Amino acid sequence: MASVTADSPVKPGAFWGTRLLSIVLALAFCFGIGAMEGSIPPFAFRILVLAGLYVTLSVSLNLINGITGQFSIGHAAFYQVGAYVTGFLTINYFDGQPLTAIPWLVIMMIAGAAGAGIVGLMVGLPSLRLRGDYLAIVTLGFGEIISIVTRNQKALGGSYGMQIEPKIQAPWLVWLLAIICIAVCRNLIKTAHGLPFLAVREDEVASSAMGVNTTKTKVTAFVIGSAFAGAAGALYGHFESFITPDMFKMEVSFIILTMVVIGGTGSITGSTLAALFLFGLPEWLRTLKGADGNALQIPAPQVIAALFGVVVFVACARWVRDRYHEKGMKLAGAYGSAVGIAVVASLLFRPLAALIPSMAETSWEINSLRMVIFAVTLVVVMLLRPEGVLGHHEFSWAWLRSLFNKKNKEVQA
Amino acid sequence: MSEDGMTDLQEEELDRADLIHSEGGHVLSLMDATIKFGGLTAVNKVSFDLSRGDLFGLIGPNGAGKTTCFNLITGVYKPTSGEILFHGKSVAGMKPNQIAHLGICRTFQNIRLFGALSSLENVVVGGFLRHKTPLLSSLLLMPSAVTETAELREKAMHLLEVMNLADDAHTRSRDLPYGKQRRLEIARAMATDPSLILLDEPAAGMNPQEKEELSTTVRRIRDEFNKTVLLIEHDMRFVMGLCEKIVVLDHGEEIAAGGPDEVRNDPKVIEAYLGEAV
Ligand SMILES: Nc1ncnc2c1ncn2[C@@H]1O[C@H](COP(=O)(O)OP(=O)(O)O)[C@@H](O)[C@H]1O
Numbered sequence A: 001m002a003s004v005t006a007d008s009p010v011k012p013g014a015f016w017g018t019r020l021l022s023i024v025l026a027l028a029f030c031f032g033i034g035a036m037e038g039s040i041p042p043f044a045f046r047i048l049v050l051a052g053l054y055v056t057l058s059v060s061l062n063l064i065n066g067i068t069g070q071f072s073i074g075h076a077a078f079y080q081v082g083a084y085v086t087g088f089l090t091i092n093y094f095d096g097q098p099l100t101a102i103p104w105l106v107i108m109m110i111a112g113a114a115g116a117g118i119v120g121l122m123v124g125l126p127s128l129r130l131r132g133d134y135l136a137i138v139t140l141g142f143g144e145i146i147s148i149v150t151r152n153q154k155a156l157g158g159s160y161g162m163q164i165e166p167k168i169q170a171p172w173l174v175w176l177l178a179i180i181c182i183a184v185c186r187n188l189i190k191t192a193h194g195l196p197f198l199a200v201r202e203d204e205v206a207s208s209a210m211g212v213n214t215t216k217t218k219v220t221a222f223v224i225g226s227a228f229a230g231a232a233g234a235l236y237g238h239f240e241s242f243i244t245p246d247m248f249k250m251e252v253s254f255i256i257l258t259m260v261v262i263g264g265t266g267s268i269t270g271s272t273l274a275a276l277f278l279f280g281l282p283e284w285l286r287t288l289k290g291a292d293g294n295a296l297q298i299p300a301p302q303v304i305a306a307l308f309g310v311v312v313f314v315a316c317a318r319w320v321r322d323r324y325h326e327k328g329m330k331l332a333g334a335y336g337s338a339v340g341i342a343v344v345a346s347l348l349f350r351p352l353a354a355l356i357p358s359m360a361e362t363s364w365e366i367n368s369l370r371m372v373i374f375a376v377t378l379v380v381v382m383l384l385r386p387e388g389v390l391g392h393h394e395f396s397w398a399w400l401r402s403l404f405n406k407k408n409k410e411v412q413a
Numbered sequence B: 001m002s003e004d005g006m007t008d009l010q011e012e013e014l015d016r017a018d019l020i021h022s023e024g025g026h027v028l029s030l031m032d033a034t035i036k037f038g039g040l041t042a043v044n045k046v047s048f049d050l051s052r053g054d055l056f057g058l059i060g061p062n063g064a065g066k067t068t069c070f071n072l073i074t075g076v077y078k079p080t081s082g083e084i085l086f087h088g089k090s091v092a093g094m095k096p097n098q099i100a101h102l103g104i105c106r107t108f109q110n111i112r113l114f115g116a117l118s119s120l121e122n123v124v125v126g127g128f129l130r131h132k133t134p135l136l137s138s139l140l141l142m143p144s145a146v147t148e149t150a151e152l153r154e155k156a157m158h159l160l161e162v163m164n165l166a167d168d169a170h171t172r173s174r175d176l177p178y179g180k181q182r183r184l185e186i187a188r189a190m191a192t193d194p195s196l197i198l199l200d201e202p203a204a205g206m207n208p209q210e211k212e213e214l215s216t217t218v219r220r221i222r223d224e225f226n227k228t229v230l231l232i233e234h235d236m237r238f239v240m241g242l243c244e245k246i247v248v249l250d251h252g253e254e255i256a257a258g259g260p261d262e263v264r265n266d267p268k269v270i271e272a273y274l275g276e277a278v
């Protein structure tokens, strides 16, 4: 896959052609999403919308954590600011103004971005002036503060929550936002302007010696990232139409962070795929039904055996990674064998797990295993590929083409 | 979101032009520059002047305060007392990035490249200092930003050729061998288009042939690119063969100054370097 950033920069020639094509494709995609409403089951549609929001959240956090190398761990707080600010505006000002629902929602999206961006500036400016991990502490604390403030403000509905009237749903806009977020971050690292951001991540002292205003660069990344989270929050609030402080708990921040880490800090493609996979998988599992029509129950020994299988897989895969110096199909075969061994180990272990007294009768609802899946994925990625699944790599058309050319060459040879 | 207005940039360019064209005066003057770290006086009342086009050496045993001098000049530290003038203007207390904009750039003794970036990208970071397009036009991928990126990369490529690194343009800088990393640091500093370039032990870890090539390159930087060069070097042979003026530090104090021959025969210098061949 193409190496980082501007090393595969956009070429000035053929610029408008590709660009128009991308824009048309993006609009067609958003239109398609909108058109799907009604033709797919409501729960699937809901997942599609929420997945789009998580793509925005993880890609925007990646701008801060991955590309610029800062450590923000309270992204959900900016999501919340966007939802609450625009919820408040809609409740109080929607009636009696001339706009219809959709243009109003677009304006709310911008307002959410502005609100979260301003809050991001106030949080980021003092903490990013300093070197080190102050940002992590400050963003952690900020999440708690926002939570306490909303819980205690009557005007914001307190702990009970806030009913946003009217409910305005625009799934296509959710995905348009996601695409804009991806495009903006990608444009940044594809042009020279992105290099100071990456340079700050690599070495702050050297960056400033090269004339980079490190504080300004970090704050810029933080504000843009927060603004996108705020815009996503505005759409989320209006989509759900009922928001409570619990919907923006620390847990949400950790999920977004996990997506960035697993996808590969710095890789926009990685964050996008991780958001889709890590959000989509548990949601999909939740919809699985057992034979009795209720939520699927997984027997505890099964879960324990599966975890055992994961452990065996990690051990085998690490051995392959460090000791097995073949390439291509042989390497793929080795990893395949690792999976095979893990499955066999898991199957063999299952009867053993069932021997543990009280375990045999226990079973867990699949939905409650959601966080377990997150945690296990995170641990596996950290152990096997600490730089994230995609590392610093990005998807690009050039990469696709080069794959194709390589195949051609091999055929010729 | 738009990062810096054009007015800022233009003013800055004017400042720089003013500075550089104020001919006659010294490029750099240290006047009793002093810095104390707690009880330790790392640099003690050091004074020297660089004229335009100088190839100036700063030498001294380990721990003499040479790198600290560079850190004072480039704004990493603020002098406890004394003055540092660049083209007659005080830079003491300015931030490193402001000083880089004025036209002083440096390399690091303990190489500090942007490891995950390619050689070319490292150099573009240096060149980016003189960019003109606002951030917003890059975020929206306006043609101006695309063109500027292409220009910056072209300039960077040229510098890589000068430093004989063109073949490694797309290699991650952390994967380069040591000697090439040192040269890449020089290319990156050159990309900021400084009028004064500071090289901190550029020959460290190089073999004799590489050192020979480096001497040629440093002369080229001065003669073809019209830079004033201040370099720190531990290898006495290297410095004596290359620099026309030399200042010797020991324990933070300036113990000698002058041409290579003067300095070489100075009893204080011989004492400071006791045991080492001068
Ligand atoms: N930030 C600092 N804090 C405390 N002491 C320092 C600091 N920087 C340099 N020194 C001390 O200043 C002295 C000079 O160091 P340096 O300038 O690196 O020497 P050199 O001439 O070998 O480059 C050393 O004794 C070093 O320990």
Ligand SMILES: [Mg+2]
Binding pocket: B066, B067, B068, B109
């Ligand atoms: Mg030193």
